[in-house]
Amino acid sequence: MVERELKFFEALNEAVDQCMARDPSVYIMGLGVPDPKGIFGSTVGLQQKYGTTRVMDMPCSENGMTGVAIGSALVGMRPVMTHQRVDFALLAMEQIVNQAAKWHYMFGGKLSVPMVIRMIVGRGWGQGPHHSQSLQTWFAHIPGLKVVMPSLAYDAKGLLIAGIEDNNPVIFIEHRWLYNISDRVPEEYYSVPLGKARMMREGTDVTMVGVSYMSLEALRAAERMEKEGISAEVIDLRSIRPWDEEMVLESVKKTGRLVVADNSWKSFGVAAEIVSTVTEKAFSALKAAPERVALPDCPSPTSPALNEHFYQRAGHIHLAAKRALGLDPVTDLLAVAAGQRLDVPDASFKGPF
């Protein structure tokens, strides 16, 4: 039997659809949610099915509308809020950090905020400094928030369902370049537990932990490394807070070497947290210093000419792994093939958004 495949954006759509069908308290809102493009396809068809009350367009009032969503969640609704870019959610940081994250704690557990805020990481086609930030670290720093970043369509559906079922506020960060990638996605309603990583590829020589799109780059790096006789273990973190310490520690105890690939800035990032924890809890297992592959410390430069220097890819992960293994890089791992454009996810993308 051929397993059904869905693209990442279709999996997100199906997750919300199935949750809304089962639970009348679930509703979705966001700028452009019911518009013809339907948040890059992830909300297409929902308003026709569930109506304008439960599938709501919203004013350009990100902060106020987050407060509205929180208020509705306090009294039993389960809102899913959507931002077309992580950058737009910054307008709502006060509500997210001061209120959603803390309401359950500061009121002694009396009320909770069961809401999901979906945000998309932009990349490519000159998205630039204000359309490409990935701020999982900011959110993951806050006790009371959960932070999720699926890489595969299967996990996109399962984790979004889990997030909607979760009674805590969940920040759900989706990478734009994952949207058109297909994966087997069961038709039935299912959830993937928050806080558990996915073992993507078992190996023995080096542990490579990926976040979001970087998990796919880590897999590409692992394939190239196999040709050199290096056996890389690739773990897709899937959840940032809480994250699967157990799987990562077990892997490092096996391989002794660690590379963490994050899609945001290196300084004070997710990789820093993972490296610190591994150093604290598995120091004696490490055969080399851990490596971090992450963005250089500057805003995303718009010009396509700078993409190859800014965005980290499989070659960077491969290089980092060789450093961890004490091997010299023989070939130019960062070479860009002739005609290859680094500012699009695949050749079919023609811009502009």
Next chain:
Amino acid sequence: MKTDNYRRETVTPEVLRRMYHEMLRIRMIEEKIADLYPEQEMRCPVHLSIGQEAVAVGVCAALTADDYVLSSHRSHAHYLAKGGNLNAMMAEIYGKTTGCCSGKGGSMHLIDLSVGFLGATPIVGSTIPMSVGTALASSMRGEPRVSVAFMGDGAAEEGVFHESLSFALLKNLPVIFVCENNLYSVYSPLCVRQPACREITDLAKGHGVESFQCDGNDVVQVFEMASKAAAKARAGGGPTFLEFKTYRWREHCGPDYDNDLGYRCESEFLDWKKRDPIETLKRMHGDGLFDRDTEAVIHDLSAEIEEAVAFAKKSPFPEEPMMLQDVYV
């Protein structure tokens, strides 16, 4: 839609007596907190409502226990007027496990779900959209509930104030915005924060929301305005903005008077003190209505308050394991 079409709440002698009693009770509780504060056992900031009791009492008298209220840092009067448990509030201020937030919140974070007081937090303006959200939920579920957002004059300067008014009107939501304008934001007078040429109600009117204002120390006027707004909301008439002018007697945060600091003057305070909401009610609707059993009433209230303080003082503090509880559900 105008509010005149909606049924007016009759202000019966019973309602007058109840509002008098509630204002007196709040006054006595707040004064007791001010008296005990120097003992240094209430170890959190307190923003007292002394002088502003009529707004809380007048508005909450127009509501039921099923209606939702959210408030800000100066919420003791709102909490008590809505029917919030006194023992739980006192214990919370003392940081005890028997407090309404198990000691996690303190004076600036009060909650009593049994009476619809869903929470109060001190970031100015932050709970306003949340009241719009509870109204949205009520509207989605077809419930006849009203949501009330209590705020101060400073909140009218926050962006979220405007976002909330606009959306509430867009969706015709059953929410009442109650702005207690006490003329100061900590030490900053209105004139350095807002242009003199317009009232806060003008801002709300500018958004298209029906708005009214009155003397916030006249509890009967407050009650009548709030009752009309609540009836309108329940009948599907949408949001209303109410601005009540009032004055806090003591300092912004803490138990003392601070008219000697220089940001405001003693004579202004004394003028407002003459307009004490409790005395105002007696003057306007007296005729012996409130003289009956006054001593007994005060005695009973004193006893209730003493009991609450004793309860708070003898309640246990939270222990270390509680510190990490409730971060997540």
